[in-house]
Amino acid sequence: MKVKPVASVSVLIILAAAVLAIALGATGYTPSLELRPLAEFYLKHCLNPFKKEYWAASPEAVTSMLWDYRGLDTVYETTVFFLAIIGSVAVFRFAEAALTSYKEAEKGKPKAEEGLSLIVRVITRIVFVLIVALSAAIALHGHLTPGGGFQAGSIFAVAPLLAIAAFSRRFLEELGLTKNKCLAIRTTGLLAIALIALIPLAFVLMGFAGSFIIQNQPKPWALHPVFPGFPVNLGPIWLAGTLILFNIAEYLTVASGFTLLFILLALPEEFFRRLMGK
Amino acid sequence: MMEIIDYALWLYMYSVLVAIAAVAIYGVVARPNILKKIIALTILGDTANTFIIFIGYRLGSTTPPIITTLTPTPEQISAFVAASVDPVPQCLVITAIVINMAVTALLIFLAIQAYRLYRTLHVKNLARLRG
Numbered sequence: 074m075k076v077k078p079v080a081s082v083s084v085l086i087i088l089a090a091a092v093l094a095i096a097l098g099a100t101g102y103t104p105s106l107e108l109r110p111l112a113e114f115y116l117k118h119c120l121n122p123f124k125k126e127y128w129a130a131s132p133e134a135v136t137s138m139l140w141d142y143r144g145l146d147t148v149y150e151t152t153v154f155f156l157a158i159i160g161s162v163a164v165f166r167f168a169e170a171a172l173t174s175y176k177e178a179e180k181g182k183p184k185a186e187e188g189l190s191l192i193v194r195v196i197t198r199i200v201f202v203l204i205v206a207l208s209a210a211i212a213l214h215g216h217l218t219p220g221g222g223f224q225a226g227s228i229f230a231v232a233p234l235l236a237i238a239a240f241s242r243r244f245l246e247e248l249g250l251t252k253n254k255c256l257a258i259r260t261t262g263l264l265a266i267a268l269i270a271l272i273p274l275a276f277v278l279m280g281f282a283g284s285f286i287i288q289n290q291p292k293p294w295a296l297h298p299v300f301p302g303f304p305v306n307l308g309p310i311w312l313a314g315t316l317i318l319f320n321i322a323e324y325l326t327v328a329s330g331f332t333l334l335f336i337l338l339a340l341p342e343e344f345f346r347r348l349m350g351k
Numbered sequence: 352m353m354e355i356i357d358y359a360l361w362l363y364m365y366s367v368l369v370a371i372a373a374v375a376i377y378g379v380v381a382r383p384n385i386l387k388k389i390i391a392l393t394i395l396g397d398t399a400n401t402f403i404i405f406i407g408y409r410l411g412s413t414t415p416p417i418i419t420t421l422t423p424t425p426e427q428i429s430a431f432v433a434a435s436v437d438p439v440p441q442c443l444v445i446t447a448i449v450i451n452m453a454v455t456a457l458l459i460f461l462a463i464q465a466y467r468l469y470r471t472l473h474v475k476n477l478a479r480l481r482g
Contacts, residue, residue, distance in 0.1 A: 091369045327449060
């Protein structure tokens with residue numbers, strides 16, 4: 074391989090700069106016995122019933138930061154996710170026509186020939202159910218145990234990938250996971266996130282001054298009457314206000330978004346070629 | 352003696368991460384194949400995420416940042432703060448991983464489309480083609 078001088082020199086410069094930055098203490102005081110003040114604040118207040126003006130009502134510090142303290146940041150990251158998937162769908166704009174011609178060609182074929190061997194198919198059926206159940210549990214318990222919407226959606230995304238490899242695209246279609254349904258579920262999830270984020274603003278119109286976007290719990294220093302906040306628990310079930318709602322909405326968004334991408338990627342190549350005249 | 356070994360291991364981890372990042376940057380900049388550029392980009396993203404998680408490590412604490420009771424006493428909260436790792440890097444990384452995955456998917460879709468149109472993934476050949 075020919076060594077390219079510009080690339081090698083730039084890589085060397087980046088390497089030297091990174092080593093110098095770390096040597097000069099760019100990473101702060103790691104490893105350390107102390108926490109950074111910001112982290113200490115989050116840990117101290119995420120579930121502090123004695124200081125309810127700062128709490129997020131969730132024992133999980135990461136989720137309470139993700140959807141409460143740093144909520145706007147996460148919403149913007151969801152927007153990036155939305156744009157990436159919309160971009161992928163736009164690039165594959167031939168997919169609809171390819172899908173139709175693919176379905177027509179598939180009609181005559183006997184069904185039993187699809188997929189890998191019997192052992193793989195049986196195991197995949199079992200694992201498919203387990204993956205979906207696990208991802209749902211992680212999403213619904215995201216405010217209590219490690220996990221949340223992003224994690225659960227990423228775990229769910231493995232299931233359609235496995236099904237496409239072991240069976241075929243038709244398996245997903247028989248389950249009801251078609252391209253348009255995935256788009257619809259994803260859009261519903263995104264709309265739910267936007268609506269939950271905007272509910273406190275609707276309260277402003279009703280006279281509850283001092284509430285803000287993605288507010289979870291009431292803030293006592295706000296002007297009276299104070300925004301009541303989302304319910305912390307429903308009887309014995311801990312809800313943690315908006316956190317469980319955001320987690321479920323994000324789960325639907327991420328899971329259906331990745332399923333959509335895998336459905337598009339699994340379209341057979343020859344149909345695209347035929348359509349594009351190549 | 353143990354402190355010196357600890358510090359040496361720590362520096363070793365940092366240098367490994369920086370070296371992987373350098374290799375990944377080289378791959379993105381210098382490899383002509385778009386698929387290899389994408390692979391290098393995912394390696395770069397994962398290295399950055401590992402680096403951020405690494406910064407969040409706290410000496411002597413192995414507790415995840417989760418309170419194990421829903422009705423904590425002040426003593427339990429201060430014990431939790433004293434034992435838990437830094438939650439901020441974990442929070443930053445979890446969104447970054449998913450966004451990284453989605454952006455990689457978008458790049459792969461673009462690469463597939465480019466291959467369908469031009470029958471090549473070599474950057475130089477792609478640049479020569481017009482229209």
